[in-house]
Amino acid sequence: MTTLASDTTQVQPLTAAAATRLLVLRNYVVYRDAWKLFLTGFLEPVFYLFSIGIGVGALVSGFEVGGKEVSYAAFVAPGMLAASAFNGALIDSTYNVFFKLKYVRLYDQMLATPLTTGDIARGEIAWGQLRGASYATMFLLVMLAMGLIDSWWALLALPAVLLIGFAFSAVCMAATTWMRNFQDFDKITLVQLPLFLFSATFFPIDTYSGPVRWIVECTPLYRGVVLCRELTTGTVSVASGVSVAYLLVMGVVGLLVVRRRLDALLLT
Amino acid sequence: MSDTLSESAGQRDDAPATAVDAMIVARGLRKSFRQSSGASFEAVRGIDLEVRKGESFGFLGPNGAGKSSTMRMIAAVSPVTEGELRILGMDPAVDGPAIRGRLGVCPQEDNLDQELNVFDNLYIYGRYFGLPKQVVRDRVGELLEFAKLTEKAKSRVEELSGGMKRRLTIARSLVNRPDLLLLDEPTTGLDPQARHLLWDQLFRLKQAGVTLVLTTHYMDEAEQLCDRLVVMDKGVIVAEGAPLELIRAHSTREVAELRFGVGEHGDHAEALADLGERVEVLPDRLLVYTDDGEEVLAKTHERGLQPLATLVRRSSLEDVFLRLTGRTLVD
Amino acid sequence: MAALTLSASRDLPFIEGVRRQVDYWAVLWARTWRGVVVSSFLSPFLYVLAMGVLLGGFVDADPDVMEGATSYLAFVVPGLIAAHAMQTAVSETTYPVMGMIKWQRIYESMLATPLGPRHVVGAHLMSVALHLAATCGLYALVMAPFGIYESWWGPFLAFGSQVLCGMTFATLVYAFSTRLRSEEGFGVLFRLGVFPLFLFSGAFFPVSNLGDVGGSVARLTPLWHGVNLSRMFALDNVTWWLAGVNVVVLVALMLLGWRLAVSGLTKRMLS
Ligand SMILES: Nc1ncnc2c1ncn2[C@@H]1O[C@H](COP(=O)(O)OP(=O)(O)OP(=O)(O)O)[C@@H](O)[C@H]1O
Ligand SMILES: [Mg+2]
Numbered sequence: 001m002t003t004l005a006s007d008t009t010q011v012q013p014l015t016a017a018a019a020t021r022l023l024v025l026r027n028y029v030v031y032r033d034a035w036k037l038f039l040t041g042f043l044e045p046v047f048y049l050f051s052i053g054i055g056v057g058a059l060v061s062g063f064e065v066g067g068k069e070v071s072y073a074a075f076v077a078p079g080m081l082a083a084s085a086f087n088g089a090l091i092d093s094t095y096n097v098f099f100k101l102k103y104v105r106l107y108d109q110m111l112a113t114p115l116t117t118g119d120i121a122r123g124e125i126a127w128g129q130l131r132g133a134s135y136a137t138m139f140l141l142v143m144l145a146m147g148l149i150d151s152w153w154a155l156l157a158l159p160a161v162l163l164i165g166f167a168f169s170a171v172c173m174a175a176t177t178w179m180r181n182f183q184d185f186d187k188i189t190l191v192q193l194p195l196f197l198f199s200a201t202f203f204p205i206d207t208y209s210g211p212v213r214w215i216v217e218c219t220p221l222y223r224g225v226v227l228c229r230e231l232t233t234g235t236v237s238v239a240s241g242v243s244v245a246y247l248l249v250m251g252v253v254g255l256l257v258v259r260r261r262l263d264a265l266l267l268t
Numbered sequence: 269m270s271d272t273l274s275e276s277a278g279q280r281d282d283a284p285a286t287a288v289d290a291m292i293v294a295r296g297l298r299k300s301f302r303q304s305s306g307a308s309f310e311a312v313r314g315i316d317l318e319v320r321k322g323e324s325f326g327f328l329g330p331n332g333a334g335k336s337s338t339m340r341m342i343a344a345v346s347p348v349t350e351g352e353l354r355i356l357g358m359d360p361a362v363d364g365p366a367i368r369g370r371l372g373v374c375p376q377e378d379n380l381d382q383e384l385n386v387f388d389n390l391y392i393y394g395r396y397f398g399l400p401k402q403v404v405r406d407r408v409g410e411l412l413e414f415a416k417l418t419e420k421a422k423s424r425v426e427e428l429s430g431g432m433k434r435r436l437t438i439a440r441s442l443v444n445r446p447d448l449l450l451l452d453e454p455t456t457g458l459d460p461q462a463r464h465l466l467w468d469q470l471f472r473l474k475q476a477g478v479t480l481v482l483t484t485h486y487m488d489e490a491e492q493l494c495d496r497l498v499v500m501d502k503g504v505i506v507a508e509g510a511p512l513e514l515i516r517a518h519s520t521r522e523v524a525e526l527r528f529g530v531g532e533h534g535d536h537a538e539a540l541a542d543l544g545e546r547v548e549v550l551p552d553r554l555l556v557y558t559d560d561g562e563e564v565l566a567k568t569h570e571r572g573l574q575p576l577a578t579l580v581r582r583s584s585l586e587d588v589f590l591r592l593t594g595r596t597l598v599d
Numbered sequence: 600m601a602a603l604t605l606s607a608s609r610d611l612p613f614i615e616g617v618r619r620q621v622d623y624w625a626v627l628w629a630r631t632w633r634g635v636v637v638s639s640f641l642s643p644f645l646y647v648l649a650m651g652v653l654l655g656g657f658v659d660a661d662p663d664v665m666e667g668a669t670s671y672l673a674f675v676v677p678g679l680i681a682a683h684a685m686q687t688a689v690s691e692t693t694y695p696v697m698g699m700i701k702w703q704r705i706y707e708s709m710l711a712t713p714l715g716p717r718h719v720v721g722a723h724l725m726s727v728a729l730h731l732a733a734t735c736g737l738y739a740l741v742m743a744p745f746g747i748y749e750s751w752w753g754p755f756l757a758f759g760s761q762v763l764c765g766m767t768f769a770t771l772v773y774a775f776s777t778r779l780r781s782e783e784g785f786g787v788l789f790r791l792g793v794f795p796l797f798l799f800s801g802a803f804f805p806v807s808n809l810g811d812v813g814g815s816v817a818r819l820t821p822l823w824h825g826v827n828l829s830r831m832f833a834l835d836n837v838t839w840w841l842a843g844v845n846v847v848v849l850v851a852l853m854l855l856g857w858r859l860a861v862s863g864l865t866k867r868m869l870s
Contacts, residue, residue: 005476007445011369012398026392030383034783040790051798058808059658059671103702109379111345113396113444114365186634193642197649207653267347268301426701 011114016122019115023123024130042135045084046142049077052202063204066235074148078157078228079201081139085132085161086221087196089168092128094176094188101176107266117262121255125169132165133158143232151234160231160244164224167247170254171220177261195221220250291448291479292319292342296351299337311337313503314351324470324480326494328487328585330593333500335483336376339452342481343373356448369397372446376453376483378437380425386436387412387421394443407443414469415439416462430457438466449473451482455489467492487585501593511585518591519583520545522561526554526568526575536573543567548590557587616718617725620709624726639734643683644741650803651675651745666805667836673747677757677833678802680738681825684765687734689772689793691727693785696776699723706868716864720857724769731765749835756832760845764825767849770856771821777863796822801830824848 014022031038053073062071100106107120136158143149172188179185199221200207208216216222223243230240299312312334319325327335340346341353344360344367353360355367381389390411394404412418415435420428428436434457441449451470455463470493474480484490490497491511499507499514507514524544528536537549544558556564561580568575655671668674699705709719739754748754775788799809800822806814817823828845831837 005445005473006447006478008370008447010399010403011444013365013369014396014398018398022392022395025395026381026384029388029392034786037783037786037790040787043790044794047795047798051803055799055804055808056654056658059664059804060654061657104382105379106381106383108345108375109381109393110396112343112368112371112373112375113393114369114398115396116365183631183634186637189642190637193645197645198653202649202654203657207656267345 014114014119016119019119020122020126022115023110023119024127026123027127038131041088041131042138044087045080045135045139048080048084049073049139049142049146052076053080065204065229065233066237068150068233068235070150070233071148073146074150074233075204075229076202077143077146077148078232079199079225081136081143081157081161081232082164082221082224082228083196083199083201084139085136085164086168086224087192088132088135089128089165090172090188090192092131093124093169093173094179094185097124097173097176098179098182098185101265102179107262111266117266118259121170121173121258121262124173125166125255128169129162129165133162136161149232151232153231153234153236157228157231160224160227163244163247163251164221164227167220167224167251167254170251170258172254174254174257174261177258177265195219199225201225220247223247289321290318290354291321291323291356292317292325292481293354294318294342294351295353297338297341297348297353298350299334299341299346300349301337310349311503312341312349315498315500315503315505317498317505319479319481321479322474322477324474324493324495325482326490326497327481327483327500328485328490328497328589329483329500332502333593334503335500336452338500339376339450339481339483343371343450344368369444370447372441372444372449374438374441374449374451374454376456378433380433380436380440382425384425385421386417386423386425386428389425389436390440390443393440397444399444404443407445411439411442414442416465431459431462434458435462435466446478448479448481451480453483453485455484455486463489487589491585499589499592506592507588514588515583515585519587520557521559521583522557523581523583523587524556524558524561524564524568525577525579525581526556526565527552527577528554528573528575539571539573540564540568546591548587548594550590555587555590557583610715611713611718613717613721616714617722619714620718620722623709624722628726628729635730635733636737639683639687639737640741643679643738646679646683647672647676647742647745650679664805664807666830667834668830670747672745673834674805674830675803676742676745676747677830678800678826680735680742680757681761681764681829682797682800682802682822683738684731684735684761685768685796685822685825686793687731688727688765688767688769689788691730692723692769692773693776693788694782696723696773697779697782697785700777700864700867706864710868716868717861720773720860720864724766724773724857724860727769728762728766731762731769735761735765748833753832753835757829760825760828760832760849763846763849763853764822764829767821767825767853767856770853770860772856774856774859774863777860777867796820801826821849821852 053076057072057076060072062069063075064070065075107117110120111117140149140154140157143154175188198216199219200216201221205213205216205222205226223246227240227243227247230236294315294317297312297315297317298310300308300310303309315338327338329335337346341348341360342355344355344364347361356370358367360367381392384392387408390408391404394407395401399407412421415432415438417428417432417436417439420432425433425436434454438451438454441451454470455466458466467489470480480493482493494511496508496510497514498505507518509517526536526540533549533551533554537547537554540554540556541547543564544556546557548555548557558564565578565580651672655675658671660668660670660674662669665671665674706719710716735758739758742748743754748757772788775784779785799813799817800806800820801817802822806817806823808814809817824845828842828849831842
């Protein structure tokens, strides 16, 4: 019966980092048994690369990137790298978060402990990043094996992917806090699909002209795609710095909003 | 149950207390919700409470009285709309994490982690309190034993029966060995054995110095477990005291229960109104409050009324509850 | 189809059982049709614009390589519609089925009435069929102005093959969902099943680009049969014996899926 006597002396205050680690631990325990699913996640961009890059690529001649002629596969691969970070972050922080928030009410039980809403936001995003990073590493290795990497700059593609994931996770999680039911997710598709298809992932930006091109250049996934492409093809420029700053600001703003919104939603 | 353990609970004085030994102090506590229609709804409308260390304190009240809303404010997860609330001497708006570190919470609806198995539910939750791994592991073993779930340690939550889930939720609330345990309808869904077992366990907890705050719809539970309780109705406290005090103050010594044919109770109530201090009409029976139940039965027969069934019993908390929150036809 | 699983003679007739659920599905539809329109109108349009028109602008279309298509757009659209039918069918028979089995427990409540598993499966699949018809029909309407159809009857037969293709996947995946305990299996189904099919079953490029072995494997997949059928009709480039093979394969798989779906739900809910 010792379990029953009160003794909270062992309870320790949690630092933000420790709390984040605990939430990552929780997700790790959940996915420990679902490693098959985890492993297959990385195949997605690889399939795209083979299908569009190689299959459709056989019908298309190469493109020019930063004054350099590259094959269609080498052109599409970094786009897939960025787009898969984007898709992964989106799924993780919309569907999965919504499920935990509204259906299984997981966050309610966490908030009955010393954890705070900020810890939850950081923990979920950190977990998504770990997943994203492992997928990106494997994808970069596939690119390397297929001879689609032209430069040592490609090493920086990994942090770039993390940055993309962070920016989108934060913003999408913020958006999720406004969702009322699963039907609202149709609206997410409305944003996801155009971004995925038109962010110069499959064809160069000069396919567009005038204001359309200008608009595309201002969208976040486009910044991510060109950033990855500049890194793997070794054509880094000032524009790369702009992309980095853009994504960083986006992520931080998203995180602040998430925290405020979770407070409003869960602490009622 | 060793003395040292209860002492360790008694020696905590790291937090500034507003009153000596006051675990919870509420003054003019209010809670409003904004409803989907946009209008604001006041679920708790100004309550005053004081729960002392080692006490076992109960909330009674009909559905929607505001018990859970109050419990959530005490659990430091629901911001106070108005009034003052101190928990363990701290302000929940400022020291939420520190307060929650010392609370055990069993919510009205189980919110177990569906993606984790039984063992991990306890283990991971324990880790949220910053407890060292080994400490949590040891405690989880004991808690599984406590909840009689050792065999189910590796099962998924969805494979548990309703009562098992409830026991797991209660066990989970003990993982940090809380100073203050909040139980929102802890025994709803438990079978009689499990209920009595839990009562025994809660009683031991109390002896070990844990302060208990619980809500319940079972009057026998409230009589058994609570040193003191409040009856809430429509967001306010309508009575407060020890169970026996309440019975004495709000009911008579005995109650005569009379059952008539379907739909006849209202009519007979008029005819019997003068036999007791009060007559309560329930859908299926009449309750006549009196100091001598047998006499009521005798007089009922004298008046030519033939109840289908009768029973004379001592007043219970249930009668207090009906009196305070129900609708009495004849007062 | 009723006769296939008619077990007891006192059982409710199939049609009657399905009819009794019409109201339920109508209410559900009333709530969700907006989303259906978005996903069936906008998403195909965007895919066609991005892949067919914009990327297609960089493709040299040679009708010999492109299975008779004179532009990449004309090649890709009929395949994309068939693939879209598959995706629609899969998304309607995965999470919704599991949800009705174990989250909202709708089936449990339905089966507590005189309705039996085959009625429940039948009504659910009927709703999927309706959804497929709406989706593929809308898709065809949106595509009409792009001038990809080579004959007036082509779109109709193509439409039929797309719905057939979708229903084949609907019954098979429904059967899979009834046997699945946890939703994680869907992740694997999507990543190792649906997604590779979408990308490699000839919707985006001729399967001959995959080489001899790859091409033969691709031709074994159900989606290829649907894509091929849909494309042959749309481009008015029909090899009739092949069309026959395509139809037989799809119908046979659909019936197999139906049997497995009913038996799966029976085992899951009534044992
Ligand atoms: N999040 C919320 N938003 C809006 N209204 C709420 C919310 N939570 C509770 N209420 C309302 O507040 C009132 C009190 O609810 P509460 O849950 O505190 O009752 P309770 O006494 O615990 O009842 P029960 O015995 O049924 O558990 C109810 O009218 C309820 O509808
Ligand atoms: Mg309640």
